Amino acid sequence: MQYIPSGQRLGNFRDCVSVMAGKLQGIVDGIPTVSATPKNALFLDKCIEYALSQMYHGKISYDDFARKMGASRPHLNRRIRALTGMTITEFLRHLRILIAKTLLDGTTYPANLIAEHCGMNTPSYFGVVFKKATGMTPEGYRNRGAMSK
Numbered sequence: 802m803q804y805i806p807s808g809q810r811l812g813n814f815r816d817c818v819s820v821m822a823g824k825l826q827g828i829v830d831g832i833p834t835v836s837a838t839p840k841n842a843l844f845l846d847k848c849i850e851y852a853l854s855q856m857y858h859g860k861i862s863y864d865d866f867a868r869k870m871g872a873s874r875p876h877l878n879r880r881i882r883a884l885t886g887m888t889i890t891e892f893l894r895h896l897r898i899l900i901a902k903t904l905l906d907g908t909t910y911p912a913n914l915i916a917e918h919c920g921m922n923t924p925s926y927f928g929v930v931f932k933k934a935t936g937m938t939p940e941g942y943r944n945r946g947a948m949s950k
Contacts, residue, residue: 898935
């Protein structure tokens with residue numbers, strides 16, 4: 802999945818967010834869904850939009866998330882799990898990793914700044930979570946194309 806055209810490097814976070822905002826469907830497509838009805842797709846779009854709007858601030862309050870989605874916390878968790886096979890925590894972590902991959906591919910930001918933009922508290926925690934999800938360190942992910950040349 803390509804969020805940013807090959808060869809295009811983004812100069813600042815605002816540029817990256819602008820490009821990514823136009824690519825929201827690509828992020829939605831990156832989420833495995835069990836039942837892709839229009840109503841469920843709209844619900845996931847709404848969840849992703851809220852999560853992206855809050856991600857930079859760090860920890861996302863599950864209660865606020867549920868309230869924004871018009872559901873109780875247990876109901877939101879059941880619904881996200883039914884649609885994606887993930888808990889709320891896994892869903893948010895998956896989004897953070899997708900955003901991190903996009904930023905690693907589309908910017909020259911250092912990993913510590915990308916960690917901050919993805920709402921991760923520390924670069925070391927970001928590195929651990931990223932490696933667990935992808936099998937590579939953030940810098941290894943960024944440099945994967947250079948190694949094959």
